[in-house]
Amino acid sequence: MSWHPVPDAAAVTAALEAPASAVPVRIGDTALILTRDARGTLHALANECPHQGAAVCRETQRGAESLECPNHFWVFDLAGTFRGSRLALDMGRTAPPDPAKDLAEFACREADGTVEVQL
Numbered sequence: 001m002s003w004h005p006v007p008d009a010a011a012v013t014a015a016l017e018a019p020a021s022a023v024p025v026r027i028g029d030t031a032l033i034l035t036r037d038a039r040g041t042l043h044a045l046a047n048e049c050p051h052q053g054a055a056v057c058r059e060t061q062r063g064a065e066s067l068e069c070p071n072h073f074w075v076f077d078l079a080g081t082f083r084g085s086r087l088a089l090d091m092g093r094t095a096p097p098d099p100a101k102d103l104a105e106f107a108c109r110e111a112d113g114t115v116e117v118q119l
Contacts, residue, residue, distance in 0.1 A: 006115040033057040037078040044108035045080040
């Protein structure tokens with residue numbers, strides 16, 4: 001595994017300035033979501049729902065509390081943890097922890113205005 005810079009670093013960094021933000025990016029053939037959670041922690045997540053492979057994040061989001069797969073409404077927090085389906089959550093049901101349903105996470109780091117992801 002090696003570190004790869006995120007393309008268009010200035011735009012990505014600007015989009016991630018505020019907490020509760022998410023930006024879809026691609027490094028080579030790998031589709032990712034860069035998120036900054038409410039505490040300001042940066043995450044690099046696979047932009048592929050573990051259910052059926054749909055892209056979870058299709059455009060930059062600011063003020064996002066969660067990410068939602070458009071195919072079957074699976075909901076993930078900004079750290080990639082599966083929270084349940086939108087329909088179940090709207091009825092007050094919560095899903096038990098199931099790491100197999102979480103978005104895959106990659107190591108990432110920020111340095112000198114750039115973001116790098118370890119692939």
